[in-house]
Amino acid sequence: MSITQERTTNVIGQRMLRREDPALLTGEAKFVNDLVIPGALHLAVLRSPYAHARIKSIDVSDAASMPGVVAVYTGKDLHSTWAAPMPCAWPVTPDMKNPAHYPLAVDKACYVGDGVAAVLATSEAASRDALDAIDVVYEPLAAVIDLEDALTDRTIIHESIGTNKSYTWNLKVESAEGAVDKAFKTAAFTVSERYVQQRLIPMAMEPRAVAAVPQPFGGDVTLYSATQVPHILKVMTAITLGIPEHQMRVVAPSVGGGFGSKLDVYAEELLCVALARKHGAPVRWVEERSENTQATIHGRGQIQNIELAADKDGKLTAVRVRLIGDMGAYLQLVTPGVPLLGAFLYGGVYDLPQAYDFSCTSVFTTMTPTDAYRGAGRPEATYAIEVAMDALARTMGIDPYELRKRNYIKKEQFYDAAGNPVGYTAFHGLNYDSGDHLAAAEKAMQHADYTGLRKKQKTQNVPGARKRLGIGMTSYFEMCGLAPSRVLASLNYGAGGWESATVRVLPTSKVQVVTGTSPHGQGHETSWAMIAAEKLGVAPEDVDVLHSDTAIAPLGLDTYGSRSLAVGGVAIAGACDKVIDKARLIAAHQLECAAEDLEFAKGVFSVKGSPDKAVPIAAIAFAAFTAHNLPDGVEPNLEAQYTHDPKNFSWPFGTHICVVEVDTETGKVDVLKYVAVDDCGNQINPLIVEGQVHGGVVQGMAQALYEEAVYDQDGNLKTSNLAEYLVPAACDVPPITTDFTVTPSTTNQLGVKGIGEAGTIGAASAVMNAVIDALSGLGITSLDMPASPNNVWKALQSVQGGKQ
């Protein structure tokens, strides 16, 4: 059998339609809750209605006798089931406090939504009905919802650790001792700002769902979960439940979005596996949305104090950051690491000298645990430096773009004196692989007609104008492609940052790519097939991509941190190289020439200078399969596994510009225009890249204008469903202008970076800078997110008593 079609053009870079789509568009795709599992019992979890309460007693007798109910368990009943507490993989400091966290609370509930009892029943309805019949006597304790108050230890949440503080982590980089203090003392201009990163609810459209299917007499368990991290989940489930790892299999079928919220190991996953083993029957659970808002991690939740020092020209001379991070009630998988992921980015895209002082103190509260949410630490950092840059520009009385131009790392700084691309070694020692910030910014300025907008603003924002125009910009870096394993080691992360790929050319020359990445909307099947097709010279249609099942793809570190392409995609390219290397030996044997004399292009090996002496990789694949005539020492079959451990993070960048009109009577903000110019290096599939930017921008815009997880003083979540938590609809957001510059990464063979989080990293600050720009003429120079009509209106009232 031959290759389906001869390739005449490059595959990489084409706007190829997604192969994932037909199944998703016709209802064929199966999400966890769509799986038919005969005999499955249904799990329901009773959750604490109190933010902080001692559990005095639990009476399950009424519930246990209800029709359809198979069993009811409390935290005490199951305590001996757990071999270890729920995992936190990122002990950021040796003295970090990490209170034991179990799938069901034992003595105390520490947030509204903390699981206290579990029901197993023969139907979902019966399991939920029984929750109402469980009688829990609580002794309510004081809620802790204010971060600064939490740090006073007035009310201790976890008595076992004796404090609400989890850790303090510092990153101080000075060219000489005292450099930061000196820079502030001698600065021509300084700004000192305080920002609140409100808590956000990730709200993937598919709530979480879990099904554990045991094999009672063999001991194996298959865990189906709506997860981003089947591989991590497999290891962690094995450790937490004391199951031999080789008996655990995790499958993530179609997964309906994650945004970090499915990058975790959750109580319900462990409960389903534990109870499935206990009962010798499948156990499944599906999350209701109002459960999701409490039982699935939240994102952001930081108080940021940032100070900038600048010389008379506005050139930054020092940055000082003091952060308080809201961990919520417990540390989840990477909760404590989130602020660290931002710690390297508070210097922005600027040529900052070694005068940087960052410190983060993270604290427990009686709210839902936080963890990685799209961007994880990097949107927060970008927000702080970029909103502070606008504040500095206002202080100096210069245009914010002019201030940025004076500070950008210049294109030539990414090259050595001989013109070699060596990257830019930043103040903190990390190397930015490539960049041209000015080019991206200039392109964004042109799309937005920045000069024209500033003119229009002058005529529009006159005293008494009801609608004021605001223009905001952000220039960002995204530290992504998580991550070089050695760097992760230096940050005390509990795993590496590599990714695995296996490429297999089947006897009929069809190709299987096995990847350790685990997509949930990113279109990996399409893009990974394009990479393999490009490398092997076959048609993308001839490449199948296998993923998200630890039995099929046993090695992997999954999908988060914009790592899938920059680490996982590069691993595929590396595996293809190994396949080609092996095929080359067989081709040389067949053509009776030296392997070095062969060139490989468009799927064909040919002898240099004698193009008629050629053999296609399809024929090599068949020869490798029959193994009738292989060179000595060459194993049959054409397959290679490659693990890529990146040399560096990848550093996508760009400039976003947002134009808003603020109604000074109602406080409503209308986004008139949003321009995103991003640079993620070489693009595999521009169609998908644009889609990632659109979605990311709207999530960032949502933080700026709409979303906030609101808790009352008693620790009740007031925004606990989609009627109360404002995820923007189509009519709430504008069309988005996307464009790109292409500055290839110099640290991987594909020249790629990442794009999954870029939009979110850039958008919140661009929007807020625009809103503040519209209002600064009225004396409003700071505003907390979200810039909702209510918040904007209150700010207007506070400066002018409502009068203009």
Place this chain on the structure above:
Amino acid sequence: MKVSITINGTVQSHDVEPRTLLVHYIREHAHLTGTNIGCDTSSCGACTVHLDGEAVKSCTILAAQADGGSVTTIEGLSKNGEMHPMQKAFMENHGLQCGYCTPGMVMAAIGLLNENPKPTDEEVRLGLEGNLCRCTGYHNIVKSVLAAAKK
């Protein structure tokens, strides 16, 4: 109670609890799992289907209320192995990413064009107000619907 509903052209009769919502009837009794559930407040629109030709959120209706009615779900859109023009438009314009909101979004979009065959960008945005998507930022969804309207 016995409820009979014609789903995608086939009459289905099932004994269900009176509290059964149409979406649960479709998923659990008719075993058509393309219709997704994304919330519990009728906010997200993931469960949108057509009932007697009109787009409805199937979590807002009891199965009993649809008794004797005719429902089209996402599984019923393609004809002779060909996707519906709206499904094709979503594919051609990258109008979906994770795909969870997609069945409801497609059903709502078809309902929108039935009422307003040539909508503007703004009319599409307002018309899809009841359907939430967390992945696409709506840009390519709007583009998909406008493209389908041109066909």
